[in-house]
Amino acid sequence: GAVVSQHPSWVICKSGTSVKIECRSLDFQATTMFWYRQFPKQSLMLMATSNEGSKATYEQGVEKDKFLINHASLTLSTLTVTSAHPEDSSFYICSAREQQAYEQYFGPGTRLTVT
Amino acid sequence: AQTVTQSQPEMSVQEAETVTLSCTYDTSESDYYLFWYKQPPSRQMILVIRQEAYKQQNATENRFSVNFQKAAKSFSLKISDSQLGDAAMYFCAHQLNFGNEKLTFGTGTRLTIIP
Numbered sequence: 001g002a003v004v005s006q007h008p009s010w011v012i013c014k015s016g017t018s019v020k021i022e023c024r025s026l027d028f029q030a031t032t033m034f035w036y037r038q039f040p041k042q043s044l045m046l047m048a049t050s051n052e053g054s055k056a057t058y059e060q061g062v063e064k065d066k067f068l069i070n071h072a073s074l075t076l077s078t079l080t081v082t083s084a085h086p087e088d089s090s091f092y093i094c095s096a097r098e099q100q101a102y103e104q105y106f107g108p109g110t111r112l113t114v115t
Numbered sequence: 116a117q118t119v120t121q122s123q124p125e126m127s128v129q130e131a132e133t134v135t136l137s138c139t140y141d142t143s144e145s146d147y148y149l150f151w152y153k154q155p156p157s158r159q160m161i162l163v164i165r166q167e168a169y170k171q172q173n174a175t176e177n178r179f180s181v182n183f184q185k186a187a188k189s190f191s192l193k194i195s196d197s198q199l200g201d202a203a204m205y206f207c208a209h210q211l212n213f214g215n216e217k218l219t220f221g222t223g224t225r226l227t228i229i230p
Contacts, residue, residue: 034217038158043206043220091158095218102148102210104218106160 003027004096006107013084014115020080021110023094029074030096034104035067038091050077084114117142117209121221128197129229135182136192136224138207146212149183149190154223155203163205166190168212194226202228 003026013019023033031052036044048064050056050071058064066088068080077096081088091111095104118141128134140149151163166174166183173181178198182191194201207221 043222044160044218046217049217093158093160095160102212103162103165108157108159 002105004030004094004105004107006092006094006110008110009108010111010113012113012115015085016083018080018082019084019112020078021092021094021112023077023079023096023107025075025096025105028096028098028105030077031074031099032097033071033077034095034097035069035077035079036093036095038093038109040091044093047079081112084112086114088112089114117144117147117211117219119207119209119219119221121207121224123224124222125225125227127227127229128194130197130199132197133193133195134197134226136194136205136207136226138190138192138221140188140190140207140209140219140221142188142209142211144211148210148212149181150208150210150218151179151181151190151192152206152208152220153201153203154206155200160206164192197228199228199230202226 005024007022033050035047038044047062048056048058056069071077093109094107097104120139147168149166153161153163164176164179178195180193204223206223208218210218
C-alpha cells in the first residue's frame, strides 16, 4: 500500500516551453501533497505544499508564477514548469500524505532536462 | 525554524560490519517526528526508520536502529551487518507534529559498502 507515482519519469523540453509533471496517490487519498526539487548530490528542497482544493503554499524564493501547482483531486497533483530554462533542469520529487497522518510517501521522481 | 545537520558527507563500511550515521537537529518544539530516509541510485526515497519524540524507547527495524537523545537533540542511525544493498544516500529528517508541517531534511550522508 501507500504507493505514489509520477509521470513522466524523464522529460526533455526546449527552453521557453512548459512542461507538466503529474503526481498520483494510487491507493490512498492524499489531502496534502508536497513538491521537492533535488540538484545532483544535494538534499531535497521543498518547493511547495498543496492541499486538495486549495492554493499551494510556496516556500520562500520559489516563483509561484513559474512553478504552477494544482491539487484538484485527492489523488492527483500537478506541477507545471512554465517557460522553462536550462537552470530549471533538475530532479523533481513529489510526496503525498493522508489526512491526519504524519508520514509522507514519496514518488519515484521526474528528471527534467531543459535544452 | 527547524534545522537538521548531518556532519558526515561520506561514510564507508566493510560488508557485514556496523556503521553509525550521525544527525543532530534544532527545534524549540517538544512534539515532533524524526526519520531516516534512504535514497539509492534509483533516487526513490525509502523510509528506513521513524521515531516519535514522545517515545523514549529507541526505534528498531531489523538491522537498523536509532539512538535518540532528545535532550542532546541527536538522532543517529546504526546499521548492523551492512549489506551491499545498503549503499545509498541517507537523509535524516525532522517534522513537527501539528498542522501541515513539512519535512526538514539534512544534507545527507553517502554510505559506501566495501565488499
